[in-house]
Amino acid sequence: MIKLIASDMDGTLLDGNGGISPYNVEMINEAKKRGIHFVIASGRAYTDILPVTQQHGVECACVTGNGAEYIDEKGELISSCYLGAKEAIEVIEILKALDIKFMIYTTDNRYSIEAVENVQDAFIQRSLHKDKTQTYEEVKERLKTRHSIFRMEEADDYHSLLPTKKIIKIEAFDIDTSKIEEAKKRLSALGNVAYLSSFPDNVEITHSDATKGKILLKAATLLGIKEDEVMVLGDSFNDLSMFELFENSVVMANGEEEVKRVAKYITEAYDKDGVGKAIKRWVLE
Secondary structure (H helix, E strand, O other): OOOEEEEOHHHHHEOOOOOEOHHHHHHHHHHHHOOOEEEEEOOOOHHHHHHHHHHOOOOOEEEEOOOOEEEOOOOOEEEEOOEOHHHHHHHHHHHHHOOOEEEEEEOOOEEEOOOHHHHHHHHHHHHHHHOOOOOHHHHHHHHHHHOHHHHEEEOOOHHHHHHHOOEEEEEEEOOOHHHHHHHHHHHOOOOOEEEEOOOOOEEEEEEOOOOHHHHHHHHHHHOOOOHHHEEEEEOOHHHHHHHHHOOEEEEEOOOOHHHHHHOOEEEOOHHHOHHHHHHHHHHHO
């Protein structure tokens, strides 16, 4: 019997408009009525998750920053695993050397070590590279309401700033995917860091123990829930740590092929109510 459901957000729970479909909300709430825990497990920060869940009336616990934090339904921090300042500075030096743009996520803010406008422009260009149907201004307006890249501060003296912060992750991106691959090679030589990609053109760096799977297992244990009583849903590489630890794993039809090979089940795509249908099929029925 499933007692806890954990779902990724982007490419999984959210529809094409960045919201949660009425059917997904209905199935999540039905599961909760039956005493089943629902958790969002995302690479996003908590402050980027909360507006979405509040808009759709979904009250749930959250795994944030790909496993840096577990925050319960009331917004209380239950467990955390932050990236050390020393390691963060080593990561930054690698990214700077490769001229890769990046954002530093902390528990209280987002930072750039260069002019914020430069990073924002690169992020918009990245979006345009993926979707050529929109204009620069259309993408900019859409991202302003959805993405924390438009809530960043410039941090010139990051050597002094970072030791005073709790660092969730560093997210880097570049339309030249060869630079991302080279960054991964260099990151592999560092200690106490984990890195993964949600897409070929990005890499997200956290503490080595900050994975969705590890922190979700810790949370399930605290709740007295066994591994085979957990169902996890996702679509991309940052979901693999959950799929490797929990046998009841569900990949979206739009998911990466590598993830599909690991998953136990496959459900409909993110824009076809795949999460809600999986909950109904494998939990409620």
